[in-house]
Structures are given as C-alpha cells and as structure tokens.
Amino acid sequence: MLAMNYRGPQRVRIDEKPEPKILHPQDAIVRVTRSCICGSDLHLYNGNVPDTRVGMTFGHEFIGEVTEIGSEVQKLKVGDMVIVPFNIACGKCHFCKQGLFGNCHESNSQATAVGGIFGYSHTAGGYDGGQAEYVRVPYADVGPTVIPPGMDPDDAVLLTDVVPTGYQAAEMGGIQKGDTVVIFGAGPIGIMAARCSWLFGAGRVIVIDKLEYRLEFVRNYANCEAYNYEEMDDPVVFVKKTTDWMGADVCIDAVGAEASGNLMQTITGRKLLLQAGSATAVHWAVNSLKKGGILSIVGVYGPTDNLVPIGNVVNKGITIRANQASVKRLLPKLIDHVQNGVINPKPLITHRVPLEDVADAYHIFSEKLDNCIKPVLIPPSAR
Amino acid sequence: MENKTPKDYSHIKNWGIDADPKNDPTYPMKHRTDAEQEGYSWDRPTQQDINIEVLHSNERPNVTAVFGTSMPPSGLSGMIRRFAFKHSENSYLHWLPLLMADRVNVVEGVIEDFSKGTVPNIFAEKGWKADWEHNRSGLIQKVGVLALVTTAAVVLLTRKKD
Numbered sequence A: 001m002l003a004m005n006y007r008g009p010q011r012v013r014i015d016e017k018p019e020p021k022i023l024h025p026q027d028a029i030v031r032v033t034r035s036c037i038c039g040s041d042l043h044l045y046n047g048n049v050p051d052t053r054v055g056m057t058f059g060h061e062f063i064g065e066v067t068e069i070g071s072e073v074q075k076l077k078v079g080d081m082v083i084v085p086f087n088i089a090c091g092k093c094h095f096c097k098q099g100l101f102g103n104c105h106e107s108n109s110q111a112t113a114v115g116g117i118f119g120y121s122h123t124a125g126g127y128d129g130g131q132a133e134y135v136r137v138p139y140a141d142v143g144p145t146v147i148p149p150g151m152d153p154d155d156a157v158l159l160t161d162v163v164p165t166g167y168q169a170a171e172m173g174g175i176q177k178g179d180t181v182v183i184f185g186a187g188p189i190g191i192m193a194a195r196c197s198w199l200f201g202a203g204r205v206i207v208i209d210k211l212e213y214r215l216e217f218v219r220n221y222a223n224c225e226a227y228n229y230e231e232m233d234d235p236v237v238f239v240k241k242t243t244d245w246m247g248a249d250v251c252i253d254a255v256g257a258e259a260s261g262n263l264m265q266t267i268t269g270r271k272l273l274l275q276a277g278s279a280t281a282v283h284w285a286v287n288s289l290k291k292g293g294i295l296s297i298v299g300v301y302g303p304t305d306n307l308v309p310i311g312n313v314v315n316k317g318i319t320i321r322a323n324q325a326s327v328k329r330l331l332p333k334l335i336d337h338v339q340n341g342v343i344n345p346k347p348l349i350t351h352r353v354p355l356e357d358v359a360d361a362y363h364i365f366s367e368k369l370d371n372c373i374k375p376v377l378i379p380p381s382a383r
Numbered sequence B: 001m002e003n004k005t006p007k008d009y010s011h012i013k014n015w016g017i018d019a020d021p022k023n024d025p026t027y028p029m030k031h032r033t034d035a036e037q038e039g040y041s042w043d044r045p046t047q048q049d050i051n052i053e054v055l056h057s058n059e060r061p062n063v064t065a066v067f068g069t070s071m072p073p074s075g076l077s078g079m080i081r082r083f084a085f086k087h088s089e090n091s092y093l094h095w096l097p098l099l100m101a102d103r104v105n106v107v108e109g110v111i112e113d114f115s116k117g118t119v120p121n122i123f124a125e126k127g128w129k130a131d132w133e134h135n136r137s138g139l140i141q142k143v144g145v146l147a148l149v150t151t152a153a154v155v156l157l158t159r160k161k162d
Helices: A041-045 A153-158 A162-172 A188-199 A212-222 A235-242 A263-271 A280-288 A310-316 A327-339 A355-366 B034-038 B075-084 B092-115 B128-134 B136-158
Strands: A002-008 A011-016 A028-036 A061-069 A081-084 A134-137 A180-184 A204-209 A225-228 A248-253 A289-297 A319-322 A351-354 A375-378
Touching: A002 A355, A002 B092, A011 A355, A028 A081, A028 A153, A041 A355, A061 A134, A061 A153, A081 A153, A162 A188, A162 A289, A162 A327, A180 A188, A180 A280, A188 A204, A188 A212, A188 A248, A204 A212, A204 A235, A212 A225, A235 A280, A248 A280, A263 A280, A280 A289, A280 A310, A289 A310, A351 A355, A355 A375, A355 B128, B075 B092, B128 B136
Parallel strands: A180 A204, A180 A248, A204 A225, A248 A289, A289 A319, A351 A375
Antiparallel strands: A002 A011, A028 A061, A028 A134, A028 A375, A061 A081
16 A cells, blocks of 8 residues: 655655554554644654654544454444544543543553554554555544544544644633633644634634734634734733733643744754754743633643743743643534534645655645645545 | 724624633543542453564553554664663653664665665655745755755865865
C-alpha cells in the first residue's frame, strides 16, 4: 500500500509499505478515505518530538471504511464508514472510565504522560498513522464511531481532532456568559475554538495571530475580532488596553510548540531545542489574563521543559486546564452540532491533495503557502 | 485597528446554546471512585502478542495491552534508545538521548536507502515542488543563498596560502 514515510526533519515521501494486519482481537483495519495533516504533525515533521523514528507513517486525523475486524470486535462490521478519534483508548482503565480518553493507560508503553495517538512518534505509542491507504485501529469497539448517513466526509474527518480540540479548548476555559476570551493562534484549532467560545456564551472573542489571511478567515468564519500581533508593540498591553486594563477572563493557547513572536523563545525552543518548543503563546496568555482568570492549553508541546512565567500564574491566581481532546467523550454532542448546522467544519479545508503528493502538502502547510489553513490527503481509492 | 464590543449577540448563530453555569470547574476533572484506591487493578484488555522489541517507560511495570509495531529499535539509534529507556520520563537522560537517536536514525535512513539502491530525492522529500508553484521567488532566493554559501566555502577551502 502507499504510505507516508518520515525520513528526517522536513523530509517525508510516499512509499510502498506492507498492509497492516490484525494484531489484537480488538483491532480493525480501516481503508483510509480522508486523512488530514494536523498542526501538531509539524512538530514531528520538524523533528521536535523525541523518539520520532525514520520510516514511521504519521497521521492521526482520518476516516475510512472498515475492511477487517478482530475476533472480539462487536460494535463494528466490515463496510462501516467510521470516524476514528486520534486517541487510542481501551475504555477499561481508570482514566478512560473517567472520560479521560486522551489519557488511556493501556495504549502507550513508551510514555505514561499521554495515551496512544495514531502516527505520533513512539512517545505516543509507536503506531503507524492514517496518512496511508490502510491503517490498523486498536480497540475498535471503543474509539471509532460510524459516520451518520449523509454526513460530508470533509466534515467527518474534522471530527477526529479539529472540532473536538477546538470545542474542548473553549470548554476547559469554563467560559461564562459575557466573558472575554482571547485565543492565541488562528490555525484550524484556534478558528474552531473561536467559533465554539460563542456557544458557551462568550461576550467577546478575540483571536491573535500574525497571518493576515488566517485572521481574515477567522473574522468571517467565527464572527469574532482578530488582530495581528506584528502590528502591536506588545500583545499583552493590547489585551489589557482593550479589556479596560483588566485582562481577559479566559485565554486559550491554540498554537503550541511552533509559536513565533518572541525571539528568545524561538531560538531556545525551536532552533536549539533547549525547550520543548517555543512557549510564546503560554507566556502571552498568562500575562494577558485577568487576575483569577483561566488558561486553557490545547497547543501541543514536547515532553521536556518550557520557559513559562509560573510566578505570574501564582501571583495572579490563574487556573490552568489542559489536555489532549477527549474525542470519544465529545463526539455524540459534536456530531449533533455538525448535523444541526451549529458547527460547519468543512470550510476549514483549503487544500485537497493526492496522498502521493504528501511531501508537497507538508511543505505548503508548514510554510503557510497558498493561504493554506487545512490540507487533507486523499488516497487513490477514495478519489 | 478596529475594535468592537458586541452586546447584542443575535448576529452570532447559536450563541450560548452550550452555556452552563456549572461548567466551572470543568473538564478535565478527576472523578474519584472506589476503584481508585486499588491502584493498577482494572480488568485489563487481552494482551497483544509481544513478538517484537517494545521499549517501555520505567514508570510503568509492563507493556500496555496494545502497542504500536512501527519501526522497532535497531542499529546504533536502537542502542541509544535502549539506554534512554533505562531512565525515567522525569530525566533528561531519557529525552536527550532519544533526540540524539532520532538524528542518528536519519543517517541510518540515508544509508539504508543507498544500500537498497535508492538515492533519496531530497528536493522532492522537502516539498520544493510546492515552493516552485507557490513561492518561486523564495525558492530562487533560497537556492541563490545556498549557491553563494557553497561557492564561498569552496573558494575559502581551495585558496592558496600566500
């Protein structure tokens, strides 16, 4: 089968690989019909996540058709079209039973800090991902959800990560009616978080980024305010000033390790890898919050350390909430929201690229070429 | 910069439909159950056959019930990874050797390509075709700088000492 093949920092290609096999009685094999490149894939692509092995296939946002099931799988059948959450979750451990499906304790041997994630290095379990024609899906009765009849596959594929992560970012903010929410990052997750913040009753939603085309998109898509930090002397002072010098009630870090905007963070976090990525968004968020405010982090960082103003967290009494999205927990509600037109994910997809051109798709997304917001890879059998 | 503070939300479709005064504290919350007191005691899923080398964190006692089988450790990078997994996730001696192993693995990948008779097409792998289509001036600039630096290096290295 055709599969993306990681060869080193900023080097990927398409190769022939053996098709995956059932290795566990709760496995399924899925023929991929759509697979996105995620902003967090860029951390892998840039070589920032430890234990990213050459030869691995990335991809944790995919949908497809079940072509084979293991002997213990009862809820799926061959031929089902499924949304596959990016988390691999057993459904049995203490953490899954609490709805912490991103923190499963039976899916990632290599690290205890995170559950298994498809195609996300051995630090997330060493599973090949969905940027391929076929993929092995463990615990097939737990995560995968049958796509409702009539749902657009472009909407469905964004329910694997983008929509739940954006929604959970707003949810973790504990937004109350009238709150001012500031979102750092106008990528797909920030855009979705902006849209979802309104659902929780935000009074103002402000998005901060540096890419004008993304700011323009989020202004129209999420009906929010959007500002370019390169036009500000200091984004924190800007937030303070625009909130009558109080600060935001809720800040959301929707950027993670690839953040720009602070030279010291960029050099130490992205160039020298002395930190687990650039923590610029967290830094700005902590300092932009009102005293007693809430910081919601969905931006992805590596497993080592970051330079963040923890003293200000203490002195301002800030609550930090963070996690990988618990996709399985949120899917029923979010499928309803998509079907009822409350959330319309599809417009986020700007590039539909043949799987064979995966290297170009990564480069376009990484370098923000051609006004790219979200690229989706389409294997030959789905075209 | 434009600044607006909307008070009327009628223009925001579905404003407040998920508002919940009880959504604070919110997810992720730790919901304690009696089972919590019993530690690592749940009814574990069937164990996947462990027929490849699977490195596991020393912060857990075992290999998880399922695991990924992509690229088991091998070669020099594999040796470094085995060393790294002797140290906990709390230690730089875990993460820094893993980053080093990743870089060694890149060289191993190139050697593997050559050993199979494949010359890696670095330009294609880096997606420069997309640059040609969407960022031609940037690509030309990049190639120009690369050519200048290479030429300068060659001149410096081949210059005869007076």
